[in-house]
Amino acid sequence: MEIIPGRGVDLVKIGEHRSRVEERIGLPHHGPGGERAVYNTSPMLVITYAADGTVELVEISHSGGGGDAEAEFDGVQLTYRFLDDVVSELHARGYTSIRSDIGHDFHAGFAVWSMHSLWAGDLDPTAGEDDERVISEGVSIAPYSYFRGNET
Template structure:
C-alpha cells in the first residue's frame, strides 16, 4: 500500500469524512463510530477521526508478508524491515526526519516506528537473542505538524 506523505493512502486521506472512507473500504471491524477505527485491509489500516468525523491520522500496520503487502513509498518498503535500514533508504532519497521516542518523524508528513513487539529474528534467522535492531512495525501519515506539535 503506497503512502501519500502528509495525506494518507488512496483509501483514506486526511480530511476525508468517515462515510467516504467506509464507502471505499467498508465498516471497521473494530471501533465503529469511535475516534479510532481498525479496517480489515491488507495491510491493516487504523484511522483516527477528528470530532467532526474527518480523517486526522492514517496508520498502516505491517503485514508480515514483506514486499508489496507492506507500506511503501517511492519503491521503498517501509514496514517489516529493520527500522534503521528504512530510515537510511529514505534519507538517501532526500527525505529529512527528526528522531522520536519510537522511530522517525519525516518532514514530508509521515512517521515510521517500532513498538518493539517484533524482534530481529523475525527478519534475520541468524540474529542472536540479544540483537536489539528494531523492526519497523508501522507508518503513521499526517501533516508533519501532527507529529512535531507545532
C-alpha cells in the same frame, strides 16, 4: 500500499469524512463509531478521526508478509524491515527526519515506528537473542505538524 506523505493513501485521505471512507472500504472490524477504527484491508489500516468525523491520521500496520502487503514510499518498503535500514534509505533519497521516542518523524508528513513487539530474529534467522536491531512495525501519515506541531 503506497503512502502519500501528509495526505494518506489512495483508499483514505486526511480530511475525508468517515462516511465517505466507509462507503469505499466498508465498516471497521474494530472501533466502529469510535475515534480510532481498524479496517480489514491489506495491509491493515488504522484510522483516527477528529471530533467532526474527518480523517486526522492514517496508520498502516506491518503485515509480516513483505512485498505488496507492506507500506511503501518512493521505492522503499517502510514496514517489516529493520528500522535503521528504512531510515537510511529514505535519508539517501533526500527525505529528512527527526528521531522520536518510537522511530522517526519525516518532514514530508509521515512517521515510521516500532512498538518493539517484533525482534530481529523475525527478519533475520541468524539473529542472536541479544540482537537489538529494531523492526519498523508501522507508518503513520499526517501533516508534519500533527507529529511535531510547528517545530521545523
